Amino acid sequence: MQNKKILICIVGPTAIGKTALSIKIANHFSTEIISADSRQFYKEMNIGTAVPSSKELKSVKHHFIQNKSIFEDYNVGSFEKDAIQLLGNLFKINPITVMVGGSGLYIDAIIKGLDKFPEVSQEIRIALNNDYNKLGIEFLQEELKQKDPTYYNKVDLQNYHRVIRALEVCRYQKLPYSSFLNSENKTREFETIFIGLQAERYLVYNKINLRVDMMIDKGLIEEAKELLPYKTLNALQTVGYKELFKYFEGSATKEEAIEEIKKNTRRFAKRQGTWFRKNEKINWFNYTTGASEIIQFIENELLVFEK
Numbered sequence: 001m002q003n004k005k006i007l008i009c010i011v012g013p014t015a016i017g018k019t020a021l022s023i024k025i026a027n028h029f030s031t032e033i034i035s036a037d038s039r040q041f042y043k044e045m046n047i048g049t050a051v052p053s054s055k056e057l058k059s060v061k062h063h064f065i066q067n068k069s070i071f072e073d074y075n076v077g078s079f080e081k082d083a084i085q086l087l088g089n090l091f092k093i094n095p096i097t098v099m100v101g102g103s104g105l106y107i108d109a110i111i112k113g114l115d116k117f118p119e120v121s122q123e124i125r126i127a128l129n130n131d132y133n134k135l136g137i138e139f140l141q142e143e144l145k146q147k148d149p150t151y152y153n154k155v156d157l158q159n160y161h162r163v164i165r166a167l168e169v170c171r172y173q174k175l176p177y178s179s180f181l182n183s184e185n186k187t188r189e190f191e192t193i194f195i196g197l198q199a200e201r202y203l204v205y206n207k208i209n210l211r212v213d214m215m216i217d218k219g220l221i222e223e224a225k226e227l228l229p230y231k232t233l234n235a236l237q238t239v240g241y242k243e244l245f246k247y248f249e250g251s252a253t254k255e256e257a258i259e260e261i262k263k264n265t266r267r268f269a270k271r272q273g274t275w276f277r278k279n280e281k282i283n284w285f286n287y288t289t290g291a292s293e294i295i296q297f298i299e300n301e302l303l304v305f306e307k
Contacts, residue, residue: 004305005091005190008298009107010100011276012197013269015207016287019052021197022100023060024291025298029096032061034083036101036110038076039238041068044227047220048240050211070227070235080109091190096302104275113186120172128164128171143167148176154274158242158264161234193301195294196282201270203287208265215240216258224248239264 008029010022026033039049043066051065063086068074087110090097101107132140140163145152147170155162166177199207224244227236231245240261247257276282283301285294 004095006096006302006305007087007110007190007192008096008098008195009111009192010098010195010197011104011107011279011282012102012287013199013204013272014050014102014265015211015269016197016199016204018100018102018197019056021195021291021294022098023052023056025195025295026060026098028295029094029098031094031096031098032063032090034086034090034097034099034110035062035064036079036083036099036103036106038079038101038103038106040065041074041079042066042070042235043068044070045223045235045238045241047215047218047223048238050215070230070233073234076106076109077114079106080114083110087190097190102272104272111188111192113188115181117169117177117180120168124168124171125164128167132160132164137163140164140167144170147171148178150176150178151181154271156268156271158239159237161237191305192281193298194279194282195298196276196284197287197289198273198284199287204269205266208269209262212240212258212262212265220244221247221254239268 008025010018010025012018022033037049039045040051041064042049046066052062057065064079064083087097099107099110128140137158137160140160141152141157144155144157144163144166148166151166155166157163169175169177169180220240221244224241225248227241228245228248230236231242236242236245243252243257243260243264246252246260247254252260283297285297
């Protein structure tokens with residue numbers, strides 16, 4: 001019987017096959033799955049976030065899938081608190097739990113804990129939002145590039161909330177935002193086995209292009225149109241929706257919007273790769289590797305933990 005509490009964490013770029021693998025691993029260990037995909041929290045966003053199918057959701061109990069509304073204020077800090085509490089309950093039933101996702105920040109929040117950042121003045125926050133409204137995201141991106149090139153190279157530059165948050169610290173503290181990252185790791189009561197899926201870049205990009213086409217066929221345009229009135233909400237600053245909002249408003253054709261979704265998703269996958277490659281604890285497997293081989297690897301790792 002496994003005595004230590006183990007979190008099996010499955011990571012990798014979007015469209016690589018993490019969901020299918022996580023279900024096979026969870027079934028093997030008779031356990032449940034925690035989703036660490038920040039785009040899949042919201043029940044109003046289904047097609048564009050590649051939520052697991054109803055069949056997949058029924059095959060294993062999932063947590064943090066469409067459990068929130070876009071109208072709720074939910075962030076990585078809230079997720080850390082909720083997920084750690086849930087893990088404590090799950091480990092009372094089974095010493096092994098599976099977590100899967102491509103949101104590196106959300107995964108790190110569970111494994112290591114969030115970093116503590118200094119408070120900033122309301123005046124700086126207001127000034128940055130005014131700059132965004134008057135000068136656009138490109139102006140803020142360039143300022144971040146100058147003041148904190150380290151964070152610039154790994155943040156989602158299209159997510160203006162994260163760019164503004166970083167610049168708040170840069171302007172107020174006169175220090176790079178990245179200098180406050182990983183300053184203090186929290187103690188966790190579990191060990192983590194990292195499993196990463198990878199493929200050559202052109203294969204990942206091909207998978208992304210096919211997935212976007214499938215989303216369009218499934219009704220992504222119609223789904224996004226229903227959400228247009230709420231486009232300013234934080235949850236909807238998401239690839240797959242914001243590009244279609246431009247189409248609805250006449251600043252892009254449908255074809256241009258679809259190509260933009262593909263391009264931005266490819267960029268997102270590239271940033272995911274950059275983030276995960278910095279984690280030396282990830283055990284990487286080719287996306288074609290059979291689940292049985294990966295499960296056997298995990299079994300061997302579990303034996304090491306028990307020694």
